[in-house]
Amino acid sequence: MIPNNKILLAALFWCCSLSLFAQSGEWRIPAPDIDSLAKADARMDYQRFAAPFPLDLTTEAGVWTINNGVNGTWKLTISMPTARGLALYLDRVKLPAGATISLRNQQGSQGPFTSKDVSALGRLFTGFLPGDEVTLTYRGTIFPTDQSPFHVWRADYAYRADLFQPRSAGVALNFGNSNDCEINVNCNTGNGYDDERNGVARVIAVAAEGSFYCSGSLVNNTAEDGRPLFLTAYHCQAGLTPLYDLWRFDFGYRAPTCTDPVSEPPFTAYNGSLFHAGREESDFLLLEIVDPDFNGESHYFNGWNRSDEDVSGISVGIHHPVGDIQKVSNSTFTGLTIWGNSINWESITTPPDHHLRMIVDEGSAEEGSSGSPIFDPDGRIRGQLHGGNINCPGTNVLYYGRVFQSWTGGGTADNRLSDWLDPLGLEPQTLDGTYLNGNGLGRILRGNANWLGQPVENVRLILNWGSSIDTVFTDANGDYEVIRPENTTSVNIATFYDEGDEDFGVNITDIISLRRHLLGLDTLDARTLVAADVTNNGVESVGDIVRISQVILQLSNWIDRPNWLVYPAILDISGLPSNIFGPFNIGIANPDAGIITIDFEVSKNGDVNDNVYGN
Template sequence: MHETILFGLKGFDKIFRLRKPSGEIFIIFFDFPPNEKCSCNNAVKNGHIMKIKNGPFKQCILVGLIALTSTSQSFGQVITRVLSPEDEIENYIPWYNSDEEIPIINAPFVDVEAVLQADQQTGREMPRIGIKQEVNYTMEDGQLIERENYSLWSLTLRSVNAKSMSVRFDGSNLPEDAVMFLFNKESRFIVGPIKNSNFRNGTFRSDYLNGDRVNISLFIPGIEASEIVSVNLTSFDHGIISFRVFDDDFEDSEPCNVNVTCEQGVGWECQSESVCKIIHSSIGSCTGSLVNNDCCDLTPFVLTADHCIADFPVDDYLYRFNYQSPQCEPNGETSPSQWITYYGSDITAGWVGTDFGLVELFDRPTSGMSFAGWDRTNQTPPNSTFIHHPSGDVKKVTFDSGVSTPAGNFYDFNLTPGVNGDFGTLEGGSSGCPKYNPDQRIIGQQSGGVPQTILCTTTNSANEDGRFDISWEGNGTPDSRLRDWLGASTNPNTMDCMEHPFVEGPGTLCSGPETYALINNMPCTKSITWRVEPTNLFTSPVSGTGDIAVITGSLINSGSATLIYTLSAEGCNDTEVEYDLFVGRPCTFELHSFPTEICIGEQGETFLNLFEDCLGNYSSIEWDFYGAISGYGYDNKGRYTGITTGYGYVCVTVTNDCGSKEVCDRILVKDCGGGFGFRNSRSNPDVAELEANISPNPANDFVEVVYSGYVSGARITASLISADGKLVETIEEYSHSFKVDMAELPSGLYILQLNVEGMVLYEKIVKL
């Protein structure tokens, strides 16, 4: 089904954005003659590129292939990306304009040497990665650009000599559909999307971005939405280290450490997905792991070391999950890195006696993570495995082939990398990491004792881990033991690792029915019910029991929906697993075009906000420009130019598995007396002074085009366009003069678009 909100003639410039199920995106440019219709169905079948027949003036050019990770995210989690040199910021920030000048605020100077000297004098033990600085910047300090149906607010905060930066917002409020990104163009770090749901009581803290500045870009939909926005930047961390994600060894851990993506990590995937890097300027970095409890209720308990959390503001901590190398042995040109960061936690329990600490994240994790199992019996393991972030590095796996020695509340053990099967070592930053027995259950957490001068060639005999079995009863109170939090219901001796449950089924539901299945490996018995919201998007049934849900979409309504599974057990809190889907074809979305009034020869820009719910798991985007404008579209963006007086139309058709929706913006083109001129220059000095003379004009049979300033051998592409935006003819020449045949054309106004090595010139031609 296809709906047109504003009908008009189809133009000749089209672009399709084709998403394969694997997540790859093909961007294909097409030029079509005015009398030929092209549909995405001719280009895509079952998510794959199909052969497209060529005709007159038709071209099919594959211009790009990029990998894109799903932009969907749950409450609380925020994605940090590091782009490869081939990737572009605009692939992630729909409204990004590289030419836009963002106001820069220089923060007060940070005297790093003075702070480090003070740390030494006070005997600070935990390594520092940043220095917190209080500031007070608001919306008034940035740049607010208000347009017809949206606003953009931006600001750049710079701290001289910072190697990385993290920013904090307090007392802030974003509209429900507003989207924020933080980025650094030089280091190619991007944090986001950040929405109102990521703020906790108006507070949000970002992950660290490499570089001495953070660009803040906020998209605010709606005409008056900017009036209810409040952004207060209250502090930042001046980073004294950078996060090297494209180096061979990433950061500074010892070379004998082994990436979890190597063969030594095979079979430990569930355990690895539970491990996180803990970051704060007060502690540097530690390691922690999500741990399961006897209710399997997905409570986000993170086990770490007490010395990593005691007397520190854990509500300001950052927890990085999936911070690991995508390759076993990166060569310095690894694929773009991406990880998920959670902000803030509460201390649940801790005890210096075993140096254990247990915190609960403010926000619940989603699928793609896991909850580690544990063993509270006092059986000494014959060998041990550790998964950790040594020196804050990407995730590593270490193995000790020897028997650990119980020593009171701790295990003592030796590590000799390369001897008796041992590999890897433990360093600063490994504190709090899980110690696993051969059954892949946690029996302790790394406490310390490793000297800073340790090398891969050294026998490490000073290692000690706090014993999980002793921590179970701890110091006898709920805030000093694990039992009340991990075993309050049945007090089991062991728990196994558990992947976060997830739902399998189509992301787009047409009329249906379609089958959805809850994939659940919980080591706990649960009764399961399900329901869908909102119910008006579905026909009955809208609820049921069991892990299989068969649902049918409405034939009338469309929009975003959620399938919710509820898992229950006696004596335990209910647990919900949600799956977002889209019902029906795309609903009415916003097209953001600016300006909507232009002069002949002037340009405007248009884009789709890819985070808008109504786009409906789209598979393709098709652009059309007609009437008094000509233009082109690329992915979710487009540009248009006024070519004659009157109204022009920018139209975009978004298609998903259920159908299409077309939305158009009307553009008024006025004659302001300026005419056409050079635009889109590539700053080529050889063609900078290029001019064209058209004669005769008006014309009966032909016009002759003569260039002055033409460089011999330069390619000229001439497009003759009728007043209603249709492409009449395309000519390619390599000479300073050529003729355009007008004899068979009807009388009227025509536009000749001339492109010479990236320089574009428009000329009016009147046919008598």
């Protein structure tokens, strides 16, 4: 269910009291204290199957085999005794063209991964392999040790026997480990929902605190444009520190027939997502899959019904219990009823009328089923699974957060569905599912311009890609978005903003603040020092006081600077750079990433007190 309270990372990263043992190309990590992990898990309603172990490894830790003067193969073996499975996380990933990364052991392999698999934040999740030892392999251009194309920053240790069941072969995460009451989706119980099941996926939810299983579904929107919006459960990340760019979505993971297969069936995995909206009361979470490989492929986007009513007739839930292959459950007699009481989920209590209650006639549900859709007889989603009382064998009662309540949610775009599922403003009660070609965000540059956290509208950005030039303006939320040309490795950005006269927001108090700083009575921070250096010579001086005084008296303009400064948030301003007003040349480490974010800080020239809009 939902964590009782946020787990302290210090408690989870047990390595704080352990040592690493290293040989050339091999790193052995001592087994963790399972009792400590169990105590941490006892504080949670929702169950993780793997706990994190921080690492700090570059190519210097591994060994090279030189193929020729340019290319080679690099390997690093990492072992953790008693692990049921292992996964690695890389950051600062800058793979050159043609280079690959893979994870292997005697049980199977993950990958190969290329630059297209790297997230917008330059991170890569390898996925899990069963067993207590894995070998990370890089194939490509040889790099000096001080120019590593990636950094291994974390290993996840699968330790829960009930949530992670390794197999003697293959790369199964938990294949075949759900309870005996579960029914494969290709059995009679799932008849008539052949399309709907194609839109349902297993989710590996990654947080700073570890790895978790959930389920969820692609959802259609009124534009029917193939935008990969994905509905799952809010409690899949509540109380945690979600790393959405590393979440993985596995589609088509099911048995080909009603019978349990002997070997694990294949699936199609997509990596990375963005948060759009979520609300605890109806337990919904809406994400967007950002894997570029999703685009151009045909997918089934499930429809929905936001009506305020009970559902009669057969209702069907499709889900991935404990990360297993796709299962199905149904209610053939009672359907779905609006639950008029509040529900105590231990850490929270949800309000009355926010859930649909389902008494299961066939099938079951388990950890990992959370977020899975419940379909009405018309094949439309009425809600997503929050939890319930699970008995195998016995009576199963499930509660689904209602689409009806999630539609308006808390009244803003980040806590309701309507903005995302009805972009055309048609206000329909229902929308059918359909097959559409994926049309995700693709190669996007986006970001925000703000003054001390407040959005700034109408900031003009001129982006020179080398082959083309784009001009965009920030909206009322301070946001901008533009499609990046293919294979661009840098962009030159000129920034402009104009509001008010040059003395707008500048007065005698700014002069006093700068004077006190020069006399050593006060200390200005880096941001206000930038605003104070109006003569743009990299040094605060009496000359800056004179220039501010002249502007206040309307005897001069700023001369050496524009009226407003708009600079990248990542820019190091501690040294008072002379190019504070650009243009700025920004490198793009991963041209294949779906989304890259560049935010901007806005500052008024001469506003030493940083109070042009009040504090």
